[in-house]
Amino acid sequence: MKYYPNLAKKLFPLTEKLFFPKWFGFANFLVDISLIIFYSIKSPRFFKGSKLALTLYFIIKQEIDFENNNNFDAKKIHILRKKNAKWLYRRLTDLGAAFIKVGQFIATREDLVSKEYVAELSTLQDSAPKLSIEVIEQVIEKSLGKTAQELFEYIESESIASASIGQVHRARTKDGNEIVLKVQRPNLDKLFLQDLSIARAMSVFFERYIPWGKNKYWPEICDEFGKVLFEEIDFYQEAVNVERMKLNLCEDHPELIIPKVYWDYVTKEVLALEYEPGSKITDCKAIEKAGRNKLWVSQKIISIFFDQFFKHCFFHADPHPGNIAITKNGKIVLYDFGMTYKIDNKIRDNVKEAIISLVSQNTDGLILSLQKMDLIRPGADLALLKNIIQKTTYKYYGGSKLQELDLETIKEDINKVIAASPLRMPPTLAYVFRTIGIIEGLCRTFDPNFNFIEALKPYTKEWLIQSKSVGILEKLLTKAIDKTGFQGAEGLLEIARIPIKANKLLSQMENGDFSIPIDLKPLQNKIERIEEITQGIAFMLIGIILLAAGAICWQFLNALGLLFTVLSVSIAFTGMVFFLLGIKKIVFH
Numbered sequence: 001m002k003y004y005p006n007l008a009k010k011l012f013p014l015t016e017k018l019f020f021p022k023w024f025g026f027a028n029f030l031v032d033i034s035l036i037i038f039y040s041i042k043s044p045r046f047f048k049g050s051k052l053a054l055t056l057y058f059i060i061k062q063e064i065d066f067e068n069n070n071n072f073d074a075k076k077i078h079i080l081r082k083k084n085a086k087w088l089y090r091r092l093t094d095l096g097a098a099f100i101k102v103g104q105f106i107a108t109r110e111d112l113v114s115k116e117y118v119a120e121l122s123t124l125q126d127s128a129p130k131l132s133i134e135v136i137e138q139v140i141e142k143s144l145g146k147t148a149q150e151l152f153e154y155i156e157s158e159s160i161a162s163a164s165i166g167q168v169h170r171a172r173t174k175d176g177n178e179i180v181l182k183v184q185r186p187n188l189d190k191l192f193l194q195d196l197s198i199a200r201a202m203s204v205f206f207e208r209y210i211p212w213g214k215n216k217y218w219p220e221i222c223d224e225f226g227k228v229l230f231e232e233i234d235f236y237q238e239a240v241n242v243e244r245m246k247l248n249l250c251e252d253h254p255e256l257i258i259p260k261v262y263w264d265y266v267t268k269e270v271l272a273l274e275y276e277p278g279s280k281i282t283d284c285k286a287i288e289k290a291g292r293n294k295l296w297v298s299q300k301i302i303s304i305f306f307d308q309f310f311k312h313c314f315f316h317a318d319p320h321p322g323n324i325a326i327t328k329n330g331k332i333v334l335y336d337f338g339m340t341y342k343i344d345n346k347i348r349d350n351v352k353e354a355i356i357s358l359v360s361q362n363t364d365g366l367i368l369s370l371q372k373m374d375l376i377r378p379g380a381d382l383a384l385l386k387n388i389i390q391k392t393t394y395k396y397y398g399g400s401k402l403q404e405l406d407l408e409t410i411k412e413d414i415n416k417v418i419a420a421s422p423l424r425m426p427p428t429l430a431y432v433f434r435t436i437g438i439i440e441g442l443c444r445t446f447d448p449n450f451n452f453i454e455a456l457k458p459y460t461k462e463w464l465i466q467s468k469s470v471g472i473l474e475k476l477l478t479k480a481i482d483k484t485g486f487q488g489a490e491g492l493l494e495i496a497r498i499p500i501k502a503n504k505l506l507s508q509m510e511n512g513d514f515s516i517p518i519d520l521k522p523l524q525n526k527i528e529r530i531e532e533i534t535q536g537i538a539f540m541l542i543g544i545i546l547l548a549a550g551a552i553c554w555q556f557l558n559a560l561g562l563l564f565t566v567l568s569v570s571i572a573f574t575g576m577v578f579f580l581l582g583i584k585k586i587v588f589h
Helices: 005-011 025-042 044-068 074-095 098-106 115-125 133-144 188-209 218-232 235-249 284-289 294-312 345-359 363-372 382-397 408-420 427-446 452-484 488-510 521-560 562-587
Strands: 152-155 166-173 178-184 270-274 314-316 324-326 332-334 340-342
Touching: 025 044, 025 188, 044 074, 044 188, 074 098, 074 115, 098 115, 098 188, 133 152, 133 166, 133 178, 133 270, 178 235, 188 218, 218 235, 218 427, 235 270, 235 294, 235 314, 284 294, 294 314, 294 332, 294 345, 294 427, 294 452, 340 427, 345 363, 345 382, 345 427, 345 452, 363 382, 382 452, 427 452, 521 562
Parallel strands: none
Antiparallel strands: 152 166, 166 178, 178 270, 314 340, 324 332
16 A cells, blocks of 8 residues: 555545635634544544644643743753653554654754653654564465465564564574564554544644644645655565665675565565674774774765765665664664655755855855755745854854854844744655754764764765866856857857756656646636636535525424524525525636
């Protein structure tokens, strides 16, 4: 099964189009609240999910209000956050499945996210309730068509790891190969679809009615999250990801190990990989025993992952410390390729430009790159952003800790920026920046003063050489036009740009991004007209139903008193209003 937003919409229709026109906000709010109450009564899991989302909203609001209080006490807010983090951990663990993945998503940046939540939720990465060996064998037999005893010489009853999606066991094939078996938890796709539908319904509600939730792309991010998660629970797709990553990286990085796939034992629910043991990448003693040092590990991790981003446009999207290991002979091993992500050339080039501007401390260029990526809202105060970037960003990525930055001097600007919410995260970039953040945070665990800018310089030099090889000629010809007015130089300038344009066109065709612009405005107008007519018919039907209901109430309840008479007239009047609105939409559009 693949995840499609329409499946979520059908399960919980809160995410469909607004029932009433946008300007009829209160009526839409009543309809959405009614749907939440209805599905909370109908589905116990929906009730738990919606209760979690709403409670979390009030918790966050409480913490913000507490911090903004004049009598702010750091010790008290620490105790409050720790208490709230423990509560959230328990709720996510109780709900399991996709909710644990949400917790993992939160616990990715220790130096930027509240340390109380990170400390509590980071344990979700490596732990989940264990399945018995009998359940594991049942899944294997159902998926592969043979019993575990027929397929394997042995399967260890004790698991190596038990995560929210599957459980991993050591095993040996009949021909003597040492492998690890990753076995999926039963009925996970149905549970994930239900959980993602709940999350999507809540995200739409927050975006519609919570002031700080507007224009945050929450439903779109939820859809993107759903697509990645449904790929993660397809172990056949994970096997393809492993082979692709191995082909992309291992030749250029001989110090990297990506396990071999044993295709005879691969299905949607079962994955067999070569057994490649190693110690957790954050184990400093293991690094020393392997003859390596923390600086070497940081450089290699950045090199491996930046090649994934900028050379292959296909990357491991969950590189937390549990998924990276170091062997006894000093090689790096990558595990768990279920969560991977593909980016197009345009996103890659925009991120490149942003990194070049960051390294060269070109604030205007950095802001322009952020605008190209749609990370800055239209109308945002760019002067405030520029001030904060110049006084904090370069220092932080140059190796300073957050507590070492002089934030007090620009406290007013920071408060204005936070209040205005000028930044946003488009769905297509959510996993890109999440992964970059995990890698940068991982390197800082080796060295709190890790200099991200220095680590990026070799890449920016290479990109600048590539981009300027033709750009230098372009600049010279531009100057020739400006100084001499020689019109023939314009033709030469276009010739100089041909390699850039041709390379861009070929890259787009190669990656399936090439498209021909078509004017769809006339068709769009017709579609909008059809929607208006459809809404009009719906309004007329609602009006007829209400008029009929009013007539029935008048007939049977009129004798019961004035209150029921007024109720009957009100229902009929509302029906007439809907009927007339429908006629207006159809006839007077």
